[in-house]
Amino acid sequence: MIGVFHPGTSLVHRAPALLKLGVLAVIVTTVALLGSLAWLGAASVLVVVLFAIARVPFALAWRQVVPILWVLAFAVPVQVIFGGWEAAALMALRLVLAVALAALYTLTTPVSATLDAMQALLRPFRRWVDADRIGLALALAVRCVPLLADLVREVLEARKARGAEGSILALAVPVIVRALRTAEHLGEALTARGFDD
Amino acid sequence: MSEIVFERVSHDFEAELVVDDVSLVLRERRVGIVGANGSGKSTLARMINGLVTPASGRVVVDGLDVARQGREVRRRVGFVFTNADNQIVMPTVREDVAFTLRRHRLEKADAAARVDAALDRVGLTDLAERPAHRLSGGQKQLLAIASVLVAAPAIVVADEPTTLLDARNARRVAEHFESLDQQLVVVSHQLELLESFDRVVVMEAGRVVADDVPGAALDAYRALIG
Numbered sequence: 001m002i003g004v005f006h007p008g009t010s011l012v013h014r015a016p017a018l019l020k021l022g023v024l025a026v027i028v029t030t031v032a033l034l035g036s037l038a039w040l041g042a043a044s045v046l047v048v049v050l051f052a053i054a055r056v057p058f059a060l061a062w063r064q065v066v067p068i069l070w071v072l073a074f075a076v077p078v079q080v081i082f083g084g085w086e087a088a089a090l091m092a093l094r095l096v097l098a099v100a101l102a103a104l105y106t107l108t109t110p111v112s113a114t115l116d117a118m119q120a121l122l123r124p125f126r127r128w129v130d131a132d133r134i135g136l137a138l139a140l141a142v143r144c145v146p147l148l149a150d151l152v153r154e155v156l157e158a159r160k161a162r163g164a165e166g167s168i169l170a171l172a173v174p175v176i177v178r179a180l181r182t183a184e185h186l187g188e189a190l191t192a193r194g195f196d197d
Numbered sequence: 198m199s200e201i202v203f204e205r206v207s208h209d210f211e212a213e214l215v216v217d218d219v220s221l222v223l224r225e226r227r228v229g230i231v232g233a234n235g236s237g238k239s240t241l242a243r244m245i246n247g248l249v250t251p252a253s254g255r256v257v258v259d260g261l262d263v264a265r266q267g268r269e270v271r272r273r274v275g276f277v278f279t280n281a282d283n284q285i286v287m288p289t290v291r292e293d294v295a296f297t298l299r300r301h302r303l304e305k306a307d308a309a310a311r312v313d314a315a316l317d318r319v320g321l322t323d324l325a326e327r328p329a330h331r332l333s334g335g336q337k338q339l340l341a342i343a344s345v346l347v348a349a350p351a352i353v354v355a356d357e358p359t360t361l362l363d364a365r366n367a368r369r370v371a372e373h374f375e376s377l378d379q380q381l382v383v384v385s386h387q388l389e390l391l392e393s394f395d396r397v398v399v400m401e402a403g404r405v406v407a408d409d410v411p412g413a414a415l416d417a418y419r420a421l422i423g
């Protein structure tokens with residue numbers, strides 16, 4: 001969700017976020033329940049077709065799937081040893097398909113649409129749950145990932161410049177202090193933008 | 198034009214007096230506030246939209262008491278921070294500008310038109326779908342300005358908006374400030390930014406030590422810092 005939205009006008013882009021979330025849940029659940037490689041192969045074709053309809057460039061789609069391949073590089077051999085090659089192949093295909101489908105959703109759906117969908121989902125429970133607040137919390141969680149990544153990178157550079165590469169203290173203290181200060185500033189900015197309750 | 202009134206305002210942080218019995222009436226279109234670090238200028242600016250509530254005295258914006266009617270005041274007063282990174286909430290440029298309007302309960306088409314107008318105003322239309330955190334420092338500050346302008350505030354307050362920018366980006370941001378129709382209050386160390394303003398207030402140790410047209414006020418500030 002962090003800056004991977006790929007703008008477009010395809011059918012997948014134009015579909016309502018709530019519908020896409022529903023379809024995503026149904027397909028991922030179905031994939032998890034499918035017990036044969038042939039059916040998973042058919043599901044793989046469906047996912048490729050969905051990417052084609054969304055007109056997502058292959059390189060961009062591939063970048064979303066690569067991280068799970070690193071996990072599989074360790075998980076598949078373990079599964080082969082304990083469950084056999086077929087169980088390992090089923091697990092690997094299920095995971096790749098689930099990640100690819102989630103990536104397709106984030107590539108074709110702006111975060112604001114997801115927030116709107118979340119708020120629509122929570123509306124029936126508004127007596128007990130503040131949908132605006134949950135939407136804001138989700139937006140902030142998404143925003144904080146690149147913010148904290150930048151912060152850690154800067155502190156790592158500063159630590160290196162001071163010749164303290166191995167020091168946990170030289171990493172943890174500035175990161176925690178700056179994260180708290182950033183949180184304070186972000187809260188102040190939200191207040192200034194009218195989110196003050 | 199709007200009116201900002203400070204009535205015998207004082208404030209302290211951890212027993213240290215940072216604003217000391219300040220009374221001002223700001224009616225000019227463009228007002229600058231200068232002062233050394235710790236002079237209380239940023240605290241004074243933050244009081245205008247209630248980010249800081251004075252320990253004593255009161256701040257009134259267009260007849261609204263900031264301490265008691267903070268929400269209404271914040272609808273009238275937009276605030277631009279020094280570090281635009283702290284102001285960005287949403288992943289893309291367009292979404293971040295639109296975020297300001299989430300509480301305004303506007304029709305989607307109306308909100309989209311206002312977002313487009315704000316982006317166009319600061320020249321970020323071509324970058325609307327870009328990840329906000331990957332913009333340059335100058336572009337991020339322009340995004341912060343667009344996020345404020347989209348709410349159509351009567352007053353824009355900016356706390357050292359060009360301090361973290363290089364000379365070229367600082368000039369670009371300053372030009373956008375100069376073109377605003379709103380009443381503008383800018384806290385800055387960059388004196389050339391304030392030279393064309395209508396009034397400059399000089400702060401020192403929490404007090405107003407000069408309050409004049411830019412020429413005289415900035416000369417007083419230069420004399421103060423030696």
